[in-house]
Amino acid sequence: MLPLRGLLRQQARPLPLQYGRYIHYQSSRRPTPSAPVATTNCRKKSSESGISDAGEDETGHINTAPNESILFFDNIFPLRLQWLTRIPFLDARTIISAYRRVNSPHIALADPTGIVDRALPKNLPIKILSILPRLREGGAYVKFQHEAGISAQELEGTIKDYLKHKPIRPWFNPLRRVRTFLVKGKPWIEDLYRLPSQRVKVEFLPTTPEASAAELTQETLYSLFRRYGTILEMTSQPSDSKIAPRFAYVDFSRVRYATMAKNCMHGFILVEEHGGGKSGTLLKLSYEPKVRGKWIRDWLASHPRIVIPVVAALIAALSVSIFDPIRTWSIRLHITHGLHLEQNKYYQWVMQQLSRGYDYVRFGSKKSEDAGLDAIWEDRHSQMQQLKTWMSESADTFIVIQGPRGAGKKQLIDQALSHVPQKLVIDCKKIQDARGDSKTINAAANEVGYRPVFSWMNSFSSMIDLAAMGTIGTKTGFSETVENQLVKIWTNTTSALKGLALSHRDKKGRDAGMPDDEWLEAHPEHRPIVVIDNFLHKSNEAGANMVYDRIAEWAASLTTQNIAHVIFLTTDVSFSKSLSKALPDRVFRQIALGDCSPEVAKKVVIRHLDTDVVTREGEKKLTDSQLRTDLDELDGVIQVLGGRLTDLEFLARRIQAGETPGRAVKQIIEQSASEILKMYLLDGERTWTPQQAWVLIKELASNEELRYNEILLNDMFSKNGEQVLQNLEQAELISIASANGRPNKIKPGKPVYLSAFQYLTEDDVLRSRLDLSILSQLAAKEKSTIDACENELKLLSELPGMPAELKPRIRYLLDKALASQEKIVGYEAKQGQLKKVLTEKY
Secondary structure (H helix, E strand, O other): OOOOEEEEOOOOOOEEEEOOOOOOOOOOOOOOOOOOOOOOOOOOOOOOOOEEOOEEOOOOOOOOOOOEEEEEEOOOOOOOOHHHHHOOOOOHHHHHHHHHHOOEOOOEOOOHHHHHHHHOOOOOOEEEEEEEEEOOOOEEEEEEEEOOOOOHHHHHHHHHHHHHHOOOOOOOOOOOOOOEEEOOOOOOOOOOOOOOOOEEEEEEEEOOOOOOOOOOOHHHHHHHHHHHOOEEEEEEOOOOOOOOOOEEEEEEOOHHHHHHHHHHHOOOEEOHHHOOOOOOEEEEEEEOOOOOOHHHHHHHHHOHHHHHHHHHHHHHHHHHHHHHHHHHHHHHHHHOOOOOHHHOHHHHHHHHHHHHOOOOOOOOOOOHHHHHOHHHHHHOHHHHHHHHHHHOOOOOOEEEEEOOOOOOHHHHHHHHOOOOOOEEEEEHHHHHHOOOHHHHHHHHHHHHOOOOOOOHHHHHHHHHHHHHHHHOOOOOOOOOOHHHHHHHHHHHHHHHHHHHHHOOOOOOOOOOOOOHHHHHHHOHHHOOEEEEEEEOOOOOOOOHHHHHHHHHHHHHHHHHOOOOEEEEEEOOOOHHHHHHHHOOOOOOEEEEOOOOOHHHHHHHHHHHHOOOOOOEOOEOOOOHHHHOOOHHHHHHHHHHHOOOHHHHHHHHHHHHOOOOHHHHHHHHHHHHHHHHHHHHHOOOOOOOOHHHHHHHHHHHHHOOOEEHHHHHOOHHHOOOHHHHHHHHHHOOOEEEEEEOOEEEEEEEOOHHHHHHHHHHHOOHHHHHHHHHHHHHHHHHHHHHHHHHHHHHHHHHHOOOOOOHHHHHHHHHHHHHHHHHHHHHHHHHHHHHHHHHHHHHOO
16 A cells, blocks of 8 residues: 555645545645655555555455545556556555656646646535555546535536546556546456456346346446446346346457446446346446457468468568578588588598598598599590580580499599589489488478478478368368479479579670670680489389479479589480470480499509508608509409409409409409399299399309390290389399390490309309299299180080191190200209209209
C-alpha cells in the first residue's frame, strides 16, 4: 500500500493529509501537485492505511462502513507498462516514483495523489480515507467518507460534472481525460499477473449456495455496462452448453472501458426487479484474453487450396532470393580453391615432409608417382599438346577422353592443364555410389561446393505433399524430385562459372561494349574448365540414366553458351549413345588412351625406382636401378604384365619393397586371378552367369583374341549374347575392339588378365567344377530339345492315317532327337571324368 496524502473537507477548501488518519482541518493551504509523497511496496501492507495491493488485511477486498463509498479513477497510469512489474527488484513503488520524477505541474500530474487532488472539486463534503493505486489496470481506488444526508450517487455526479468542465489529461495519454465512476459492487483487489483486455467475462452466480442465479439477457447486460464505454459485441453462452456457472462475454471498444467496468461492477448483486431473479444474481467479472489473429488462423485453415501453394511459393522465393546468391558464391570459392588449404603449395610441402617420417627434410623433392609419370608424358606429348590447343579454340569444346581404368586419364588432365587455376572436377562415381535421394543430392552438392544444401527438405516436402493430397486432393508442388534438385545445383554452378569467366573482362578495354555472350566466344582462354570424371560409372544401374542425362545436358549448355570447356573422362566405349542425346548435331573431340608400349612401361618402372635419389654434402648416391642386378627380368615381365599404368606403379612399389621383378609379377597375376574369381565367377546377382564368364576366360587363355561373332554362336551365348558381352566389357573382364563400326574382336580387359586367365585354367579343381556346370547346362538344353521333338512326334502320331508329306518331318525330328541324345551321352561321359577329378583333388 502506498502512503499517499488524503484530503479533508474544510469550509474553505480540502486539505491533503496522509490518508488513513482522521485529522481535523488545520490550514486552508492547498498542496502543490509536486509535493513529496511517501511510497512503499504495493505488495506489502501499509502501516498508515492498512490497505495493500491485496486489499485490507490481505483479504482481496476493501471494506466499507456506512456513509463510506469507493470511486475508481481511470487513466492514471499507462496500460502498456504492466510488464515492468515482472522485472526483479522493480515494484510499483519504484515505478510510481519514476512517474513522479517526470511530472510537470503545467501539463499533468503523474502520481495518484496529485491527480485525485485535482479531480475533486473545492468544498466537496467528503473525507478521503485511502487511495489504492491499480498499476496494471491504469487507475486507482479512492475510499471516502461522506455525510449521511448526501448520497454517493450525488457525489459521483458532481465529480463527473467537475471533470467534464475541467478535464485532466495525463502526460502519457494527452488525448483522453481522467474519468471516475462509483464502485457499485465489491471489487476483488488481487496482485496476480493478469493483464487487462477488451473482453470481459461476466459470470452469473447465486447470492447464496441454496439459491439459483438468473441468466441475464443482452439487453440487461447492455443497460449495466454501457455507461462505462462503447460496447462492440456481447456474446451469450450457447443454450445447450453444459458449462456452469452460466456466463456471457462483453467486448468493449477500448481496454480502459473494460477495466472501468470490471473494477466498478465486480461483485454487484442484481436484484429481482431489475432482472436478477427471485433471490438476486451476483456478477463476477474477469478479463478474457481475446485472440486477435483468430480470424486469420480460421481463414488460413479453411482455405488450404490457396494457402499451401502460396506458402510453397513464398518459401521458394525466399530460397532463391537469399540462399541462391550464397550458393553461387560458395561454388565460385570451391572452383578457385579459396578455402582449400590442401591446394596451397607451402601446406603441401609441409605435409609431404611430415608424411615421410625421415630425420631430415628434403627440399625440392617430388612424389615418386609424379616422377614415374614423366615417361608417360613424354610418350603422350602429342595428346597433351592437342588438348591444350583445343582449350584455346573458340569453337565448342566438348572433349571426351576414353580409356580403360588405370590408363592415366585423370593424370593426363592434371599434367596438361596444371596451369589453369579455374578448374572444376566432378566425380560421377561419388554421386552414383550414393544411396538414397538425400545422399545423392549431398554428393552432387559436395562435388561443386553447393552450400548450404537442405537435402532433408526433400523428404519433409514429400510428407507435406502427402498430407495435402489427403486434405485438398491435389499435390501442392512443394516437393521436388531428385532430378529437379540436381538441375538447381547445375544451374547455380552455371551462374558461378559464367561469373568467373566474365571476371577477367576489362571494363575499360576495347571489348568493354561487347555483350557477354560475344565476349565469352571471343575469349576462350578465360573460360573455366569442367572435368567430369568417371562418366557412365555403373550406368547399367536403375536411375543412373537420369543422373548422366542431366549432367550431359548441363555440359552441353556450358559449351554451346561458351561458358566453360567441358572434358569427359570415361571407361565406357559406348559413351556416344549418352552424349548424342545432349548434342545430337555436334561431333565430339576424342582422345583415346591405351596401354603404354613396352619401352615406355620399362622407363616408368625405372623412374619410380630412381625417384628417392638425393645428394647430401656432395656425396653421390647410386640409384636403385644401378644397384639392383635383377632388373634384367623387366623386359620379360613387362611383356606379361602389359602397359597398364596402375599395374606398372604396383610393380614398381613391390620391387622397391625388395622383391624381384619376376616374383612381383607373379604376385600381381595371382592377385588378379583372385579378383576375377570373386568378381566374375562366384555366384551372385549379376547380368551374366559364371558359366558364360568361364567360357570367355578359358577361350582367351588359349587364344589372345577371339572372334566376336564366333562367341555369339556358342551355346552358352545363344540367349542375349550381345547384351552379356557388353555387360562383361563394362565390368572390364574383356574389351571389345571394333572395325568399320562393328565389333569384331574380344580381348582381355587388362593385359595382365591374359596371364591371370591362364593361371585360373591351370587349376584342375576350378576348371573341372566350372566345366561340369557348363556340361550340365548343355545337357539340360539338349534334353529340352528331345522333349520338344517327342511332343511333336506324339502329336503327329495322333493324326488319322499317315500322310506321305509328313514323313520328311518325322525323319527330321527323329534325327534331331538322336543327335541330341548322342550329345547327352558325350556330355555325361565328360561329366564322369570331371567328377573323378573333383573327388580326387582338393
